[in-house]
Amino acid sequence: MNSEQAAPRTDPTAPHRDRVGAVLALKPLVFAKSRVDTVPAPLRRRLAWSMALDTLASLAAVVDHVVVVSDQPSLQTTLNRYGLQLQVLAESRRAGLNPALQHGAVELQRQGYRRVVACVGDLPALRPSSLRLILAASTAPRSFVADASGIGTTMVIANGGDLDPRFQGRSAAAHHSSGALSLTDELIGTPVPDARRDVDTEVDLSAACALGLGRYSSSLVDPATGLLARYTTITVALDRGDDGWIVISSSGHRMSMAGTALTESLRVLHPGQRLHAVLAGGQVLSAWL
Ligand SMILES: Nc1nc2c(ncn2[C@@H]2O[C@H](COP(=O)(O)OP(=O)(O)OP(=O)(O)O)[C@@H](O)[C@H]2O)c(=O)[nH]1
Ligand SMILES: C[C@H](OP(=O)(O)O)C(=O)O
Incomplete structure (x- = not known):
């Protein structure tokens, strides 16, 4: 399990403009992780939820404010029950990941958070220390973290300007060609495999397990295989x-x-x-x- 302790957030007395907001978008779990098609739907939903919780816990340990964009009002109460002090921001209609993240970023900037990091919700191995390094390296007006394959994106960071997220599909190339700086390991100063390891399949989950899963996701995984704990038949x-x-x-x-x-x-x-x-x-x- 990823045992990193939650470190103090950025200095709360710092001027507001230097404080960092994070945004994550969540569609209803019933539609989530359709590519994890090797297990029954209820377990797939639990996996999606657990990975979102682990990602949110790491974001909340580092940034000053986290916004979750969702069309489900009950999400606020549910997240509070997990002890996560986050703001759930309603979306008027489910328009897709990028409009949802843009909506959250605009709201964070309206609240005075000049620096905004938009993050995917399936980074179950993300460590607060990696996120801190990424934020420290993201001095360009707009930058992004490519995923482990180099094709997708796990985070986009805006410094004062428009976030303009271009997630999904070949999003690393889309972010690059839209002028965002790719935060390579060289720029960050060290490899951050946990921050690049998004999970779309059970094989990805196994790779994330090798990096150290957060507490919620790790409870679903068989540590011997890195795969979701399998069903066994019992006699009843x-x-x-x-x-x-x-x-x-x-x-x-x-x-x-x-x-x-x-x-x-x-x-x-x-x-x-x-x-x-x-x-x-x-x-x-x-x-x-
Ligand atoms: N709020 C909001 N979040 C969305 C919307 N569409 C996608 N997301 C979120 O964006 C992230 C990536 O979405 P997808 O790639 O469509 O779905 P996924 O659950 O990661 O996996 P697949 O079903 O296998 O594609 C997930 O965290 C989703 O919950 C939307 O319309 N509104
Ligand atoms: C969000 C997307 O990731 P996927 O859900 O395709 O892994 C991306 O890499 O831009």
């Missing part, structure tokens, strides 16, 4: 309840599955002591055994 007894099924685990725990059509066997994942059962149809059962 099934009883017909009044309005559905009752599942009885080997330890005698009874779980009511009202209204669920149990047409397939249970598949069960054990992160720690908690049992997660994904039923046919995608419904998730989560309980202590």
